[in-house]
Amino acid sequence: MTHNLRGSSPDPPERCQICVIGSGAGGAVVAAELAEAGFDVVVLEEGGYYPTSELSHDPLRMLPRLYRNAGGDSTLGRAPVMYTEGRCVGGSTVINAGVCYRTPSDVLHRWAMGLGSDEFLPENLAPLFERVEKELHVSRVPESLYSKDSKLMLEAARAKNYHTVPVMRNIHACQGTNMCILGCPTGAKQSTLVTYLPRAERAGAQIFANCRVQKIELDGAKATGVEYHVLDPLTGKRGPTRFLRADWIFVAGGGMQSPSILFRSGITRKLKWVGKTLFLHPNTKCVAIFPDEVNAWQGSIQGFQVDEFADQGLTFGTTFLPPGILALALPFYGREMDRIMEQYHHLSVWGVLVEDSHPGRLRFTPKGLPIASYKLTRADVQRFKFGILKLAELFFDAGARKVLLPIRGFEYAEHPDDLRMLERYPLKPGQLSLFSVHLMGTCRMGHSSRTSVVDVNHRVHGLRNLFIADASVFPGPIRVNPMVTIMAMATRAAQNFVEKQRNFLQAA
Ligand SMILES: Cc1cc2nc3c(=O)[nH]c(=O)nc-3n(C[C@H](O)[C@H](O)[C@H](O)COP(=O)(O)OP(=O)(O)OC[C@H]3O[C@@H](n4cnc5c(N)ncnc54)[C@H](O)[C@@H]3O)c2cc1C
Numbered sequence: 001m002t003h004n005l006r007g008s009s010p011d012p013p014e015r016c017q018i019c020v021i022g023s024g025a026g027g028a029v030v031a032a033e034l035a036e037a038g039f040d041v042v043v044l045e046e047g048g049y050y051p052t053s054e055l056s057h058d059p060l061r062m063l064p065r066l067y068r069n070a071g072g073d074s075t076l077g078r079a080p081v082m083y084t085e086g087r088c089v090g091g092s093t094v095i096n097a098g099v100c101y102r103t104p105s106d107v108l109h110r111w112a113m114g115l116g117s118d119e120f121l122p123e124n125l126a127p128l129f130e131r132v133e134k135e136l137h138v139s140r141v142p143e144s145l146y147s148k149d150s151k152l153m154l155e156a157a158r159a160k161n162y163h164t165v166p167v168m169r170n171i172h173a174c175q176g177t178n179m180c181i182l183g184c185p186t187g188a189k190q191s192t193l194v195t196y197l198p199r200a201e202r203a204g205a206q207i208f209a210n211c212r213v214q215k216i217e218l219d220g221a222k223a224t225g226v227e228y229h230v231l232d233p234l235t236g237k238r239g240p241t242r243f244l245r246a247d248w249i250f251v252a253g254g255g256m257q258s259p260s261i262l263f264r265s266g267i268t269r270k271l272k273w274v275g276k277t278l279f280l281h282p283n284t285k286c287v288a289i290f291p292d293e294v295n296a297w298q299g300s301i302q303g304f305q306v307d308e309f310a311d312q313g314l315t316f317g318t319t320f321l322p323p324g325i326l327a328l329a330l331p332f333y334g335r336e337m338d339r340i341m342e343q344y345h346h347l348s349v350w351g352v353l354v355e356d357s358h359p360g361r362l363r364f365t366p367k368g369l370p371i372a373s374y375k376l377t378r379a380d381v382q383r384f385k386f387g388i389l390k391l392a393e394l395f396f397d398a399g400a401r402k403v404l405l406p407i408r409g410f411e412y413a414e415h416p417d418d419l420r421m422l423e424r425y426p427l428k429p430g431q432l433s434l435f436s437v438h439l440m441g442t443c444r445m446g447h448s449s450r451t452s453v454v455d456v457n458h459r460v461h462g463l464r465n466l467f468i469a470d471a472s473v474f475p476g477p478i479r480v481n482p483m484v485t486i487m488a489m490a491t492r493a494a495q496n497f498v499e500k501q502r503n504f505l506q507a508a
Pocket of ligand 1: 021022023024025026027044045046047084085086087088089090091092093095096097098099100101181211212213214252253254255257258261437438439469470471472481482483484486
């Protein structure tokens with residue numbers, strides 16, 4: 001792979017046909033599809049290049065390398081939501097849990113109607129999902145890989161007659177190391193680092209790590225190229241400003257960064273919807289202490305999900321974390337934290353994801369960095385409370401001795417009766433510990449610049465040759481993990497682009 005991590009690769013060229021900004025779920029797919037269609041593609045990726053052999057279980061080493069701001073960002077507002085984005089070659093696909101869902105069919109029907117295009121109907125997108133799933137080896141997690149805490153959750157859910165669905169993941173020969181969020185140490189997780197990017201490179205694309213795009217240069221309705229800096233891989237210090245001329249540009253920096261690139265390029269002056277609809281699909285986690293060892297770190301990060309309350313926008317699943325990350329996520333300190341972490345082998349972490357009922361929004365600092373504000377509605381607070389209660393009930397049914405709750409001021413439940421108290425507890429949004437890893441919707445798709453940022457072909461309104469193909473273009477929240485939707489949409493964006501260029505050449 002071409003990269004400049006060790007300073008040994010050539011500099012990026014001064015011009016190309018297609019510049020792709022970002023190498024995650026959206027960018028890598030676009031790069032591979034367009035390079036295979038014969039275009040001269042250059043990918044500029046801000047993060048470093050860390051092949052599988054350099055991934056380790058040490059959070060102090062991996063967080064600053066793979067995550068933007070070492071994973072420590074937060075929204076403003078009640079309640080603050082801690083969020084993380086990947087920043088490396090492969091983007092967030094390198095650090096995600098690899099759970100693969102197609103977009104729910106009711107969501108696609110809504111999109112098709114809102115966008116006035118049958119192309120978004122489930123039956124018409126199916127070939128694109130199949131193409132992505134084949135490349136990623138998406139398959140059902142075998143029960144032999146279920147962790148012990150997965151089995152405990154499954155038993156408790158079945159005893160309550162809750163509906164469960166087996167989880168599909170992009171894995172190939174998974175060893176169940178449960179280190180997904182620090183980068184798969186065996187290469188089993190089929191992130192874009194080991195799938196689409198090598199494919200793009202085989203088709204001639206050039207991929208450059210440590211290249212941060214500052215802005216897109218415009219000449220009227222045309223984007224002429226990108227201004228970028230090469231970053232020192234060790235210090236992050238900015239090198240001199242460089243320029244890459246391109247005939248077409250695809251922005252794929254993710255839900256927070258793509259709108260920021262548009263802001264830095266002056267595009268938000270004309271497109272008021274940039275950053276306006278931020279969906280987070282927030283989650284929260286309960287941790288239980290079991291009397292016996294659970295060793296939840298052995299096995300697949302997830303084997304199934306409980307979707308009994310999907311009609312209320314709630315999904316439950318196991319989500320065990322490596323020790324360093326778990327300690328960071330717990331709201332305890334000093335001796336209390338020591339006592340909990342000493343019982344690591346007895347711990348289990350289960351989470352609930354809640355579909356947003358209302359979007360947040362982005363503003364930008366004068367330097368063009370995003371500041372997210374997000375407010376939980378009263379209904380969402382109640383749904384989180386309901387989710388926490390149900391998770392804690394499942395934990396006690398599974399035999400937990402104590403449940404640590406993500407609620408400041410109500411941190412423990414030592415008995416199921418405590419949950420009855422929680423039912424009556426006047427929970428305020430600011431008491432919840434919330435997280436998000438599913439950032440989307442900030443450059444949403446639609447018909448006109450008055451209500452959206454890109455058109456149905458991912459083209460930025462008012463600009464002939466500028467496209468966006470990542471999580472930011474979702475017209476709304478999707479209730480499930482978004483990677484496969486992003487990739488299917490990016491495939492569609494690339495294929496439509498190729499077809500339009502062919503038609504243009506034939507007509508000329
Ligand atoms: C911890 C974690 C767990 C997750 N688990 C799941 C899961 O199980 N299933 C699922 O479906 N989804 C999961 N997700 C979410 C999923 O990975 C993301 O939604 C998806 O990868 C987003 O794709 P994207 O192309 O929008 O952005 P990304 O994949 O984040 O890629 C964006 C890339 O653009 C680069 N970039 C940004 N700005 C610039 C710039 N100015 N110049 C150059 N490059 C730039 C970034 O460095 C990054 O590499 C998870 C995410 C995280 C963080």
